Amino acid sequence: MSNNNYPLPFLFLLITLSCSFHFSTAKSSTYNVIKFGAKPDGITDSTKAFLNAWTKACSSPYPAAIYVPQGKFLLGTVTFSGNCANKAISITIDGTLIASSNYRVAGKGGTWLRFQHVDGVSIRGGVLDGQGTALWKCKNSNKKNCPTGATTLEFIGSKNIMITGLTSINSQMFHVVFNGCQYVKTQDVNIVAAGNSPNTDGIHVQMSSHVTIIHSKIRTGDDCISIGPGTNSLWIENIECGPGHGISIGSLGWELNEAGVQNVTVKRVTFTGTQNGVRIKSWGRASNGFVRNIFFQDATMVNVQNPIVIDQNYCPNNKNCPGQASGIKISDVTYEDIHGTSATEVAVKFDCSSKYPCNGIKLKDVKLTYKNQIAEASCNHAAGAALGLVQPHSCL
């Protein structure tokens, strides 16, 4: 009734506006890779189709969505480049992306799926299958001509990234890498590779700040999470780690000029059958890097070989560090509420640089046993304090 009172041009405007809005959301904002020629058969190379869908989403002035339906999509190495016209691209994956079973395709030391200079990208769901088993076999048989292998998923120079519900299996090398990124949130991620697969780190962070990794399961042949130079304000919480090499800051100090690592929190992590629990590791070489303000809180160790370890004398085969002490300065590292079982007698090991001893190491409420006995601690060039119940007896 009251409509009759509106002037006709106004009604027209309303209808036109609502229609165009309706069409623009329906038409231009969701890009299904199938429409771009992707084939869910696991054999047809769908790289071009994915790239074309990305180009559309990236050039959209509005928030855009890419949809990958169920099925297996074969992808070669691909870079999704940024400087997009919008800052909200969501990629929803119901299917599986698989790398070539010929590891020489992606394996020349690169990355399989790379996002570069993107801002506001989210990935939801999906399985990434790096098909790394043949390459691991090559490497484990000590053949000389095996390629390095590819990282499965890498974000470079990007910000405002969100990854949820993603599964990454059988990566050739590292599964997920954040390099030069800010404001990243990763949650409910599931990472799996064989316990004897070489260099299959779960998540690697370097030159990045404000990265959060929560509520995830990581089982690999190398570090569950590795933290490289230039990492600042990293938050890790609620992780199940193992098999693997644990959570490691380092290896650091390979370079003489190297950005430091600071403000890292690792909280509520269960390590099961891992080589290390919480580790800080640096090469025994000159470097001006540092590690400071690190908090390891509420960790459960289940049969872990080195539950708490600082190793500043890393130098495999005694090559490339002739008699040199590490230059990495380690300070203010807190271990609080760390409990469980060690698979070796020495459960706490601080082997610091003779040139720059560790200082401000705090142990608070630590209880680690070895074969139902209190385990042992060993200190070299380490200073700090023990608070509350600390077993093994502190050697600080």
Ligand SMILES: *[C@@H]1O[C@H](CO)[C@@H](O)[C@H](O)[C@H]1NC(C)=O
């Ligand atoms: C330390 O990192 C947390 C996130 O992990 C951040 O919220 C906090 O502001 C950072 N603190 C400093 C002093 O940078």
